[in-house]
Amino acid sequence: MEIITAILAGILFATAIYNMLQKQLLRIVIGTALLSHGAHIFIFTMGRLKTGQPPILIDGIESYTDPLPQALILTSIVISFGVTSLLLVLAYRSTQENGTDNMEQLRGNENE
Amino acid sequence: MSNLAILPIIIPLIAAIVLIFFNKRVHISRVLAKLFSIISLGTAGYITWYVLEHGSVILETGDWIAPYGIVLVMDGLAAILVLTTNVITTACAFYAPHAGLERRERFYFYPFFFFLITGVSGAFITGDLFNLFVFFEVLLMASYGLIVLGGEKVQLRESLKYLLINLFSSMLFVTTVAFLYAVVGTVNMAQIAERVQEVEQQGIITTIGILLFFVFATKAALFPLYYWLPKSYIVPNPVISALFGALLTKVGIYSILRVFSLIFVHRTDLTHEMFIWIAGLSMIFGVIGALSTSNIKLIIAYNIIPAIGFILLGIGVLNDSGISGSIYYLVNDMIIKTALFLLVGIISYVAGTSDLRKMGGLIHYYPSLGWLLFLSAAVLAGLPPFSGFIGKLLLLKGAFEQGEIAIVIIGLLTSLLILYSIVKIFINGFWGDKETMGNIEKKPIKGLLTPVFALLALAVLLGVGAELFYPSIESIAAYLLDPEIYIDSVLKE
């Protein structure tokens, strides 16, 4: 199953990158969302899947899933959320100011 | 005393939070910012002295023993980088009130400024790979805040690219940490190093290391990953550019130095050999970039890239001279890049343009500005007896000792072109007829020049008085080249 989730995360990365290589800002934003999902699944997979109980201590149970990756994912989710919100606002403001959501038109010229 | 290790993180954090509440009162903010940066500088100075005198200070946060909790490792390298960071930020704090930030100061300039310091210091100090990611995010988020400050069209445009590229590399960073965790079962750097050593860095580990290298190289702006840098560094106010130029890329190269002197040191025939090539290409393409433009801010921004190349060169050769050279050059470059960014900021302020082709004869109006620029050109190009020379000398010596002749030749030629790129500003901008730009109205720049002057004085001191500093740097290099010391000091085995 780890192989399958690794492939899933890989596909999420691939689609994320494909979207980020597009011109339209919206697609790029979608790409970033997929990217963080991909990264989180990778972290999750790296902590092994399903080798025990949820990491909540209950008397008599010895085997738990690896709690550390979960903690790391939690931190990462929150950070990604912060970045994504800022990105959304920035995308919105940039589109407003520059009058386009096409990244290819946001190249700028050399002497500014 | 181990609590010392966290002070450089906590003080700016407190400063940032306090300053949020004073955002509407610019005058109080300014005073507080200066005050906090001086306190922080003093603390950093004390810590550096303490660490050099008594050895690394290790703080196991929350008293959770390493490798289980997050450990902060204030070793010599971290200490001098934190100290340099504080020197620069103090200079910037004194420059900022005169920098024409205007309303930006009321939109959380100072909180971002201190958050940035928090992140940078944290990145230098932490001994935990995932925690390093978190501090990267702190400093990146603060930098996003700073770069968009003002909301000009160009700013928004360039910060979008900056943010997206950094976002990608951050995501790759956590993923890579996870891969490494799968293999070695830990995120504590000392323990990672120990375990990687145990299995002789076999199998997938080197590839993971390379992915990590690319993550850091993107932040450090090495060839061929620096595309995001030049434009995005010139769009904000000069004081912000100076902070970025001095700190952000340096955190990237610091991370490479740390990780590739501590953890991935068992396949140097592949990894470090490649670094030398990347170093050479960074020098070449960086300096070509610097020569390609007549925008003075852009000239300085491009000059970041060859400097990072020089530092990487020392990591690539991985011997005493090389590593000492990298550290010396790193410190030197942080100082001189700040000075240069601030200087071109002043120049474009007094000239009313950043386009070199429209300037001339400024020396008649601003002689001290001109001479400071000239001096910094000499420092940047590594002319003796200034700080750049000491670093360059060590780096080139290190490269020769490894028999890397080609890179030395590239390094020497690059130095010449770096000098040319800055002297060009001096010749075209400052020399010439008094009337080249018509009659300029003289603007007061004393408040702006003083911090620059202080930084350059330090650069001169670092060169002329190298004897005061070099022995410490040399011992730090020896320490870095023996990962066992780091591992033992953290894991106490």
Add this chain to the structure above:
Amino acid sequence: MIFAVLIPLLIACFIPALSKLKEKLHTGIFVFFIPFLIFLYFVSFIGNDFTPIKEKYSWIPSLGINFDLYLDGLSLLFVLLISGIGSLVVLYSIYYLDKSERLGHFYVYLLMFMSAMLGVVLSDNIFVLYTFWELTSISSFLLIGYWHFKERSRYGALKSMLITVFGGLSMLGGFILLYVVTGTTSIQQMIGQVDLILNSTYLPLILGFILLGAFTKSAQFPFHIWLPDAMEAPTPVSAYLHSATMVKAGLFLVARFSPIFSGYEGFFIVVSVFGIVTLCWGAYMSVRQTDLKAILAFSTISQLGMIMAMLGFGTKAAVFAAVFHILNHATFKGSLFMVAGIVDHETGTRDIRKLGGLATLMPITATLAIFGTFSMAGVPFPFLNGYYSKELFFDSTLGLGSDFWSQAIPYLAVLGSIFTFVYSMYLFFGTFTGKKQLDQLPKKPHEAPIGMLISPMILVVGVVIFGLFPNIVNASFLQHAATAINSTVVYKEITFWHGFITPFKMSLAVVGFGTVLFLTRKKWQSVYQVLPGKVSFNHVYDAIVNKIGTVANRITNYYMTGSLKTYMSLILGTTLIVSLLFMYLTNGFAFNTDQLAEVTFIEVAVVLIMIVAAIATIYMNHNVAAILVVGVVGFGVAILFVIYRAPDIALTQLVIETITVALFLLCFYHLPKLRKSTDSAKTKVMNATISIGFGALVTLVAISAHSSRWFESIADYFVENSKEMGGGYNIVNVILVDFRGLDTLFEISVLGIAALAIVGLIKYRKNKEAE
């Protein structure tokens, strides 16, 4: 001795204050005493029993950089030149530069140069030598650019700096290699380890690096091109830096390292060939010039080539001749530069075509010039020092060997000297005899003030004294200098007449052919114009400097397009290729199916739905649909978390995903609608290749990492201690708030900063609109 080196620099710091007094007194008057006292100090060392003196001062001992001074015969020769000519030049400048000039700057640069030059010739430490070496380049740059309002000055200043600093850096490379090979930074100690250096595989490289430094500084072909443009500097500077001292630093360097390299035959070939070629080329180019200072500049190049060649021969005779000629050249060329300066000053032009017949108007100047030019030409008169050293030079070219170059050298020496004769004659007769063309001159010429004449007069007296009594400083001075270069040199009388031998015949040939060529000068004009024509090295330099900007611009703009897509593609492409390469090289891929979780239908179904949704995002052309599809992926992630027993993150993911979807909806409402991709098929394939490649890379690494679990995770510690020490049952929570509390603290900070940034972004705009 250290004071002698540093005093000019220290005094330079006070010049700006002094120059405020210039209303009353010329700053030069104060400055004059500095070189003069230094000169007197060093004169006291001259004597038959002179022995080298060492002084040591610690500077940066841990890097081997120490202020070690070494005064031997060679340095003494240069030190006396620097301080002696320096005094005369300062004296001359007092009359040459008007008080209205920015004298403060001038003398600061000049003193800085003086210190630097003294430092170069006295340093025993290679890195200190290099420091002063670059300082001479910098001060030369500033002096050439002294009249920086002139375009030509700026051009000349930049050119000289680029070329000499280029050489300096190369020399640094050589020095570092020497340091690595010998482990010492002292030149004298290196000389003690000649064998080590000669046996090093780096020897050709070291030699190449150092000679490049010497050749650029001493304006050897083809690096000579900076020197003529350096003539834009005020004439005292040309006389001082660009004729008597700085340009001889390269000669000094070669002489200094001669004891090391003379054991290597490549040294002889390279140095003498470059020297001889420079001699001929410089002399030939000089004949073509019409500007007095340009003639002198090319003449200097040629003479430097001649001395360089002699140092290259390295024989006893040659080395002695070289030392003697360094001294002689300083006297006659120094006086000629000052004469040229006087002519320029008094007539307002240096164009020889406009000059002529000045002898009657400026008799003293003309007399000085005749000594200078005839000495330079090597005319066999017993009262001209130039003849003696030229004779010694001819002598040293003979019998060097039987190979082609050794045989050709005497002929080339004669050829070069013929041209030398021609331009020397032209310089004198063209300026001082012939028809007067006073109407062409900007000023009405008359004799120069006496103050201006003193310095050239003293130098001409030197020409005559060294001519009449060639042995006057031979044993006490020149001999020491020669032995410092080649320890086998023994004392030899210099005599005017040694019979009708080959060198004398060569001199006669020079005078004979030279006179013919000079008299028929006009007929040759067209021939002189053929070379160098388009092949001039100036064109090369100009092309490099002019094109470097445009080429750099083209290269940089090629990839710095400002397009995020290009940047991302390049970054991803590089990471992908290099990482795959490393994976292959280190045999990194691993595949291991042990310990895998079992595959069940429901999980596979979730995964499949997520995959379909992820791919669908690419094809969605409707805002809301796109958000929904992204939401499907996000909630899919949450379901996976639930299935694999991670309740905390599943909850967080659900909450965050919900908010994110809401944010997306809000934001997408304001953004333009999704459009169909208009990329060409080629771009699409390219994008797809990169994306799929990168996805594959991370998957492969993930599988390999998963298959290489060589260590137990530290997680067991958290399980064991969560309750007792952390006081909580939920291990993830305990990790977040306690074990790794620091992460959480800064994770919250990140959110806080993001909030501030968003506030800034939105409010700043409102503020702007309000205004």
